[in-house]
Amino acid sequence: xxxxxxxxxxxxxxxxxxxxxxxxxxxxxxxxxxxxxxxxxxxxxxxxxxxxxxxxxxxxxxxxxxxxxxxxxxxxxxxxxxxxxxxxxxxxxxxxxxxxxxxxxxxxxxxxxxxxxxxxxxxxxxxxxxxxxxxxxxxxxxxxxxxxxxxxxxxxxxxxxxxxxxxxxxxxxxxxxxxxxxxxxxxxxxxxxxxxxxxxxxxxxxxxxxxxxxxxxxxxxxxxxxxxxxxxxxxxxxxxxxxxxxxxxxxxxxxxxxxxxxxxxxxxxxxxxxxxxxxxxxxx
Numbered sequence: 001x002x003x004x005x006x007x008x009x010x011x012x013x014x015x016x017x018x019x020x021x022x023x024x025x026x027x028x029x030x031x032x033x034x035x036x037x038x039x040x041x042x043x044x045x046x047x048x049x050x051x052x053x054x055x056x057x058x059x060x061x062x063x064x065x066x067x068x069x070x071x072x073x074x075x076x077x078x079x080x081x082x083x084x085x086x087x088x089x090x091x092x093x094x095x096x097x098x099x100x101x102x103x104x105x106x107x108x109x110x111x112x113x114x115x116x117x118x119x120x121x122x123x124x125x126x127x128x129x130x131x132x133x134x135x136x137x138x139x140x141x142x143x144x145x146x147x148x149x150x151x152x153x154x155x156x157x158x159x160x161x162x163x164x165x166x167x168x169x170x171x172x173x174x175x176x177x178x179x180x181x182x183x184x185x186x187x188x189x190x191x192x193x194x195x196x197x198x199x200x201x202x203x204x205x206x207x208x209x210x211x212x213x214x215x216x217x218x219x220x221x222x223x224x225x226x227x228x229x230x231x232x233x234x235x236x237x238x239x240x241x242x243x244x245x246x247x248x249x250x251x252x253x254x255x256x257x258x259x260x261x262x263x264x265x266x267x268x269x270x271x272x273x274x275x276x277x278x279x280x281x282x283x284x
Contacts, residue, residue: 030126031198038262043120045264047098050134050247053256056084057142059180060100061133061241062124072211075259076133076241078102080123082151087119088121092127101149103179105162111228113162113174114156130262133241135248136255137184156192157182163208163228168239169202171195172231177239181205184244188253207249245270249268 032039050058061076070077080102086096100123106112124130126246137145148154166173168181171194185197185205229236248254249270257270268275 026154026248030270032125033128034130038130039124039127040121042132042262042264043124045262046124046132046134046260047120049260049264049266050082050098051084053136055082055136055142055179057133057137058082059133059184059241059244060123061130062127062132064126065128071173073208073242074210074240079133079180079239079241079244081145081149081154081180081183082120083146093098101154103158103174103176104226105176111162112160113158113176113179114160125132131267132260133245133258134260135241135245135257137187138253138255141184141187141253143223144190145183148183148186153192154179154183154203157186157194157197159182163231165227165229165232165236165238167231167237168207169198169225170231171198173228175238177244181239181244184248205239205252206243208243210236211237242275245275246273249273 001186034265047061058081059079060082061079063075064077067075080100082098082100085097085099087097087099089095098120100118100120102116102118102123104116106114124132134144142231148157158179161173162175163173164175166175166178168178174182178269181201182197185200186192189196189200191197195264245254249257250273252255255276258266259268259275261267266278270276
């Protein structure tokens, strides 16, 4: 781990009650779109915000592509679970900070995925925009999410068959955001039984419709292994950061859902089931 990342973690010694050990080292290979010092500062600000809210476990999201290239209504391209942890550096030093538990697409096999643990600066390294989505579940759900990671249940919930547009209503394919939803539902319903989880997803979760033509989707599937709609029987809809935020808000399972700007400031807040800019009028 380089000096900058070590400084990032060293500067974030947080007084939270539950922690556990992970080992640093795993990273998804990404090309930085911003200066390293800006990425590190931004990552630190996101950590500080989560810590200031007392978050031991929270959902984190990044924007990996230009917004103009994303389908209407989709704001983030990668979602994962962040847990406050004791982190062992490569030199053996123990520090405190957030470890991020991801499902990442394999670079050499685009229709497969793997589970990788990385850290805030790694997570945002390839971000197109320095904007973060943060959902902080209730304390009870946070405790259950911590148990899912520490007991390895997240691995039981991993389906390595990958699709960018995976349908969360079945277990045929999976992407990063669906894996995050599956971990949340495992925490909510206290089971790792995939059939039960998918039944509850169908009953209570509303996926995000993908507003693009069937022709574009078919053409994309012809060119890229990670784009397929074979697991969809009707209109294409998938799991997104926003649809997870709406789901948890609907059932009072989140203390807050926000979008953070480059300085760690709150830009938007989930209000009336939509993300609204700070200061925007609410429904009466």
